[in-house]
Amino acid sequence: MALIVQKYGGSSLESAERIRAVAERIVATKKAGNDVVVVCSAMGDTTDELLDLAQQVNPVPPAREMDMLLTAGERISNALVAMAIESFGAKAQSFTGSQAGVLTTERHGNARIIDVTPGRIRDALDEGNICIVAGFQGVNKTTRDVTTLGRGGSDTTAVALAAALDADVCEIYSDVDGVYTADPRIVPDAQKLEKLSFEEMLELAASGSKILVLRSVEYARAFNVPLRVRSSYSNDTGTLVSGSMEDIPVEEAVLSGVATDKSEAKVTLNGVKDAPGEAAKIFRALADAELNIDMVVQNVSSVVDGTTDITFTVPRADGPRAVELLEKLRDGAEGTAVLYDDQIGKVSLVGAGMKSHPGVTAEFAEALRDANINIEMITTSEIRITAVVREKDLDDATRAIHAKFQLGGDEAATVYAGTGR
């Protein structure tokens, strides 16, 4: 008998009808002879409605109370899914994050899971129940207050439970039927991938793919929990994310796909003294302000005045704070300037095949040249190449790279929408 953890996003639970459809799928999995643990997000728009109410009573709502408020959403969807399951003739019990033993740090709104002690879940499974666990929430080990896990928290709950219960697979259901070689809204012949390694999925998630949240993939890799990305609207087997890139035979290593990201802005500091400690000072200031920077590039310094330029990208929402911080640092010094540009896009090619495939960077650059697109920054990792281009050129760049590396299929892909938290 296998133990399967299934996670359903808000778009899969947006109505009573959808909840019944999901329940039917869960019961079928149970009747096929498996133990089943289900993690549910809040229904459709519930979270937005609660956020809106909070704004109305307090424009700066306290984080502890925000967590108390938002966790009601998962409680509702979980209880409803449990009820629907019972109407299909199986036994179900729902559990809050706290009841399921999801212990977290204290940080309200963005807590981290410290430990999962699923004793009650194990007991309920042994009694023949399907267990429904509220995603996105846990309990602070120290103060016993309710916490939430931040964006993608329900995925993380599912993976953490799968790890703690030593599940055979963690299935992540949304309205998308797998991981594609590119966003099908941009690239019509994008193909669904059958399988990819944790490292490849991590690079795709870090490069803008929204299908799985980075944190949940990191967790799955750390505990070696196979993930299956599936749609709750179809019976497609989806995409399996498992195993290390190291274990893929060289001849089978391929390029996985092209990821795009329009959420970042580019910040440049001109005229930085080319002396030890200058860059450290800048990055320490940004880190202390909890700004997540990405794609750092420093050019060789000018032979004329011994200064250099440092450029990095940040989430657009953090752009103004980054600029303010750097302006304070340069303190009006002559020959220095802070430049800000949020009209950029990032395009990344990811795949384990890159290692055994010399010349990928050259072909990548040629694809953009042939499409008449200028590269503003470029960085690489072992299995990824990322370029910053003008935002208006991003879709063309994606199509050019996808075509150059022959990632497309024969048929047009199903277009998908966004996923839940």
Next chain:
Amino acid sequence: MALIVQKYGGSSLESAERIRAVAERIVATKKAGNDVVVVCSAMGDTTDELLDLAQQVNPVPPAREMDMLLTAGERISNALVAMAIESFGAKAQSFTGSQAGVLTTERHGNARIIDVTPGRIRDALDEGNICIVAGFQGVNKTTRDVTTLGRGGSDTTAVALAAALDADVCEIYSDVDGVYTADPRIVPDAQKLEKLSFEEMLELAASGSKILVLRSVEYARAFNVPLRVRSSYSNDTGTLVSGSMEDIPVEEAVLSGVATDKSEAKVTLNGVKDAPGEAAKIFRALADAELNIDMVVQNVSSVVDGTTDITFTVPRADGPRAVELLEKLRDGAEGTAVLYDDQIGKVSLVGAGMKSHPGVTAEFAEALRDANINIEMITTSEIRITAVVREKDLDDATRAIHAKFQLGGDEAATVYAGTGR
């Protein structure tokens, strides 16, 4: 410094605007130098909306999951009230029933409070917080499952917390500004009462007054917690319910008011053998079926055939079950019959003054006679007289009795609507 427990019903919390108004009142109570614990019901229609969703996914929803679902409503209103309080510059923390130490029996949907261990509440008060506790819910001591307390559960939570914390008063807020001598929608000159004893309030609640749930008054009397019934829409001091009837000096004992009830039906079993054990057999059968019967009347038996008639009232919703049960019991015996009548109303006069006021029953009957209203049944307790009349005559009967005992004031009362759970 006083410790005040305040309970707000759903109608006081139906919108963000109302939540802010309630928060302002709470903060004013705190700033006046009191420790404050607040118990909130779910916002306006939340509970009905959740019940509706449950019906859609499972027409016979399991009770455990129903409790998990419904308790989300109080969680939402509590967190919002805490947020609103912080926006007025006071410190607040919200707690679930479980966090507040509300321990209950196992019976989902209608659990009883076994114990309240408010250690966390006490600590939070000591740190200067206003504590917001989710009403209507607790945690089953044995299985650690979430339970709900049934109708009026939030009132009971408030009273139980007030008892456990040894509070000075428990204020029950709704959209009604106190206990009236009669329903002002029926009797325009009904007066608000300043004060009444627990026993009088119990009799009123048992006789159809909806303002406080019987169980919460019983709890308040058992632990001697003074209750104040107030409106969240006004600054009226409301009605104080406290002290025993025994402590009221005879010369101050008065008649409290007239209560009405249209929720019951009358059941009569004709031709019952007048022999020991016959009545017991009937009432045991009704009790085993968990039918709450009221106003039992048995006439002297007929000298002709040695049989008697037994009549009682039951909630109309239980009427068909009661009839079915009695039909089974009589088993077609000759000379017996079951009669059912749901076109009745109950009118009750309540007050400690009755004890020192001879002839009340006579005046009560005369008032109905003068209004040309027939009495179908009559029962009395030490401080209450109740008559069953035709439902169509109930309002006239109420006005006649109210006038006969001069309970009216000089002004017309403010008309009120229903109260929350």
